[in-house]
Amino acid sequence: MGFELPDRSVLPRHPVIVGDEPRQSGSGAMFCHLYPANGQPTGEVAGAGAADVDAAVAAARAAQPAWRAMNGDARRDLLLRYAAVLKQHAQELAALETLGNGSPVMMAGYAPMVAAQRFEYYAGWADKLRGQTLSAWNNPAHNYVDYEPYGVVGAVIPWNGPVFAAAMLLAPVLAAGNCVVIKAPELAPYSVMRMGELFLEAGFPPGVVNMLAGGPEVGAAIVGHADVDKVAFIGSGGTARKVLQSAAENLTPCCLELGGKSAVIVFEDADLAQAGQMGLSGAISVSGQGCVNGTRVLVQRSIYDQYLAVMQQIAGHIPVGDPLDPGTVMGPVISEASVQRILGIVGKAREEGARVLTGGQRLDGEYADGFYLPLTIIADVDPASSLSRHEVFGPVLAVTPFDSEEEAIALANGTDYGLGAYIHTRDLRRAHSVANQMQAGMIHVNASGEGMQPFAPFGGMKQSGFGRLGGEQGLLEFLQTRNVWMNLKAPQ
Structure with missing residues (x-):
């Protein structure tokens, strides 16, 4: 390479x-x-x-x-x-x-x-x-x-x-x-x-x-x-x-x-393979450096461990490498300063008791001279923590369990941002009801970004x-x- x-x-x-x-x-x-x-x-x-x-x-x-x-x-x-x-x-x-x-x-x-x-x-x-x-x-x-x-x-x-x-x-x-x-x-x-x-x-x-x-x-x-x-x-x-x-x-x-801290809400009736792949896309796309990327994943407790396993399995098959290689899916972040800032955020999450399931360390070897970080999944993130509430702008996913639909809505709306939201469910009633209560300018149901079409309005609420x-x-x-x-x- x-x-x-x-x-x-x-x-x-x-x-x-x-x-x-x-x-x-x-x-x-x-x-x-x-x-x-x-x-x-x-x-x-x-x-x-x-x-x-x-x-x-x-x-x-x-x-x-x-x-x-x-x-x-x-x-x-x-x-x-x-x-x-x-x-x-x-x-x-x-x-x-x-x-x-x-x-x-x-x-x-x-x-x-x-x-x-x-x-x-x-x-x-x-x-x-x-x-x-x-x-x-x-x-x-x-x-x-x-x-x-x-x-x-x-x-x-x-x-x-x-x-x-x-x-x-x-x-x-x-x-x-x-x-x-x-x-x-x-x-x-x-x-x-x-x-x-x-x-x-x-x-x-x-x-x-x-x-x-x-x-x-x-x-x-x-x-x-x-x-x-x-x-x-x-x-x-x-x-x-x-x-x-x-x-x-x-x-x-x-x-x-x-900016945004867009929530990905995964309900227990979701297609886990689809929701797992789309849930990871927020950290993969432009190495997580996107304002509307879904980087805060809220998962119903009954499927929490199963969903984490699906995400870990998929994450292990994401090609990271030379951006000019047509087979590369994830490239570097923008700068050395970004590398250090993101690693500091991950370190703080560890100190606060969250579990780093994948990534969390700078890539070395042939990647050492570039600004490379792997896809990093952090589980058991406290909704009140900095990682859950503030934009990382890097390939880092914060995963938090929830119990009820009402709790999911409260957690999703519980930041100062309101740019995007992503909902995964097979229940049409739930999809409409939850979308109607999202404080966000762009909402996707069982999707991960297809809605940014020329004919559709795009913008944020609150501090987005x-x-x-x-x-x-x-x-x-x-x-x-x-x-x-x-x-x-x-x-x-």
């Missing part, structure tokens, strides 16, 4: 794209990207700075009137053309995603195709924006509602799935008639840098999409910019608090998609954020509602 870096000549070279000008360096600091599989640098990126943010926002502002005025069918055709370009470059984008964050190419290969679906879906909305006619009381009038794009949207996305995250935001933002300044994450910049280049190759007007690669200071400059009309942020709750504080200076509205991405709700998120009252009363 080589863990070799791909040919560096294929890396995108433009960390700054402002208007129609791709630049090979920005005005900000240099940053070095490390390949998570072997800890080696892929190269240094001359990132954006405050001057680039000003230029990008100005370019977006200048381009927005024409983009807003463009006929919906013309915007539709450009979005469809971009979707086709993403498909043409799917293999390249998948490799850049793998290089960026260590996602196995088996999984990363889906990202460009799923991203293309987002653009295809919202292309269908671009020529169908519709208002509403309202009845007028008291006086004859024509009273109607229509929609207006915000103008310039500032977008900040995470490193754990940048191709999908970028598409999830950009497709509705652009379909609604906004222009955008998006920051590529410094821990995994390459795939979004390439997506920015592809907008120009697809023929988008200059300034409609502006891309800046850089660190937190670039995101802060975008969020706090007085000429940004709306902020769209995907990331952690801690950073979101800073986003809100900065946006508050200009009363800039925000859409926030944040506010606003929605996906579906018609995702389009309306980036439109402002306007009421027009036209007096038709005859002059006296």
Whole structure:
């Protein structure tokens, strides 16, 4: 197993794209990207700075009137053309995603195709924006509602799935008639840098999409910019608090998609083989580094030991290895700092009396230079413990028994998060009843992620954020509602 870096000549070279000008360096600091599989640098990126943010926002502002005025069918055709370009470059984008964050190419290969679906879906909305006619009381009038794009949207996305995250935001933002300044994450910049280049190759007007690669200071400059009309942020709750504080200076509205501690509830009548496999997926997918991943498993006591045995058996057959190997299912986590933080969480769980059934130690040998952790199952986790209540963002599952349906619901809702929930049962009444009581924005029954479709709204409750991405709700998120009252009363 080589863990070799791909040919560096294929890396995108433009960390700054402002208007129609791709630049090979920005005005900000240099940053070095490390390949998570072997800890080696892929190269240094001359990132954006405050001057680039000003230029990008100005370019977006200048381009927005024409983009807003463009006929919906013309915007539709450009979005469809971009979707086709993403498909043409799917293999390249998948490799850049793998290089960026260590996602196995088996999984990363889906990202460009799923991203293309987002653009295809919202292309269908671009020529169908519709208002509403309202009845007028008291006086004859024509009273109607229509929609207006915000103008310039500032977008900040995470490193754990940048191709999908970028598409999830950009497709509705652009379909609604906004222009955008998006920051590529410094821990995994390459795939979004390439997506920015592809907008120009697809023929988008200059300034409609502006891309800046850089660190937190670039995101802060975008969020706090007085000429940004709306902020769209995907990331952690801690950073979101800073986003809100900065946006508050200009009363800039925000859409926030944040973290989660999604519960997987396994009732005694569930299909254990299916529920076991799907229960593990929260720790396997992107090595557990996903906001909506189910990483807190609640199991009815009557099947608790049996279910743990099923999970252990499946876990022993999950291939971990080189992300560029098509047979790899689990790759590394993002950084050395993440390795140490996650091991500290596991150590604390041990001290608190939980049982580590699988994993719990850093992988060594041929994996020693990379940021590798195995799939870790921790049983008998106290619902009040830190492991049960807080996001790990790593390949760690916390498993807790419950006795009754009511207890399961209370435990599932017993955190500050409310992004996802997963319910496993054959009882249709129970499925509907429990889903109806979940304090979460996305709920799966006997499934493990299939619901994140372009036509379905996605977002959180409580400290998992506010606003929605996906579906018609995702389009309306980036439109402002306007009421027009036209007096038709005859002059006296």
